Amino acid sequence: MAVEQPTKPTVGDKLYDMMFHNYVWKSIFRTGYPNTPRNQMLVVATNLFLHLHPTRIHRTHVKITHTYCLGGLSFFMFLGLTVTGILLMFYYVPSVERAYLDIQTIQNTVEFGQLMRNMHRWMAHAMVILVFMHMMRVFYTGAYKPPREFNWVVGVILLVLTFLLSFTGYLLPWDQLAFWAITVGTNIAGSAPVLGPKTRFWLLGGFEVGPQALIRFYTLHVIGLPLLAAIFMAVHFWRIRRDGGLARPL
């Protein structure tokens, strides 16, 4: 029986030790590089961001065809939209005089501005589609059943918030497309019996789409609705953990 002999550490091993077993690394990550089961569990448990996850999950849930990653990708779009949105905010002023010109400046003068705006726009569309598809996947896998009833309700609220986020952003470029889409859209809201006209007036800050509407939509778009969405997402993720991870056959 061959006895394993300790081998001389290679250059790679030394480099590895230098990078991952030093004072600074440990001060940040607490664990070594996650290449052993122990470190792998520790890193998930001690890292704030990874700690959205449990350390271990059921085997069926890493099958792509179970979730198609749709919920995760919806969240990823939300994060991406936050990043590109913040960059756009550097240049954009929500006033009727400046909004349109600022968008032109972003496109023509700002370095990577056009790319940034495109990313924000296409991610927004992608998020609406992904959230809807996520809802379909949850429905057809029967994942709304007990004990996840309430998380389904939270999901419906998130769906509405996603629509509203997209809708309020639509006005901001202040071009013909934006203006008339919001005019049509708020007219739809205004047609509600009894409360409709009031709702429309409250949304627009007036009887038609104008400066007040722009500032209201902007405020809702960059702070009000994202904050609400973030809160509901936190509840959504928390509940997934509390309900014992994703649904699986009893």
Add this chain to the structure above:
Amino acid sequence: MATAVVARPVSRTQTRSREEEVLVWPDLVFIEFIAAMLFTITLFLLSFLVNAPLLDQANADVTPNPSKAPWYLLNLQELLLHMNAAMAGVIIPTIWLVIMGAFPYFDREQHGQGVWFGTEKAVRLTIVSAVVGFVGTWFLILWDSGKIAFFLHGWFGLSGGDSLRFLENVRSVQTQLPWPEWSRNITYSPVNIVIIGEDFQHLDFPAWLVEQGIPTMAMVGMSAMLIFSLWRVGWVVTRRDALIVLFSAFVAAYGVLTLTGTAFRGQGQELVFPWELKVSEGIPGQE
């Protein structure tokens, strides 16, 4: 289960053995990373290739024709063409969201969760309901825009003559039938009830029928009939099955409405083919 009067949400987590488990790092984190990268790359490519639209500066005096809401609201804008505005724009979406939120409180059966299409006939029900929703919605749209009568006449030379004029579209039920005068002004309340500026005392029955009655019958009646017939043939067994029918028909109808509103509505919201769709930028003082 026999003792449970109300299906209580299970509060304890399901047990699982260690053999069934995988580590989040690397098994899940890896997948998430790949998915995120794929999307990042795709979106970057898309953003390099296609620019976000930017038209002329907003101008309240220049109305483009057609004016459209953002695409995900075009399903409502499409509904708006066929019925009472409040109903299409607010009441139906609100009621639907409430119904959808209530799904898990209607179907409380715990079994069949966590797998795709968890009942015996689920796939079949999904396909049938989606097809019915798809065809039914298209049929209603075509009927209401008068296209069915138009095609029957233009392609097959069929014409119902004046006696069938009322079938041309939904509105003609109101305008082409000999409604008695009294039915157009039915007083249902002795006093006029005014709620924030809106009067409730008289009813124009033919108008009500066309704007609210028929659309309600189409939506509620058709869903109910679909569920009922699939129950009669024995495919719908559980509440879950009924929800699958309802949800699948909804997704199909929602898709058709969104698509119609986006790609098939031209100037003046006329029903046209996508390749005929033109937008007039709206020159002031000109149509």
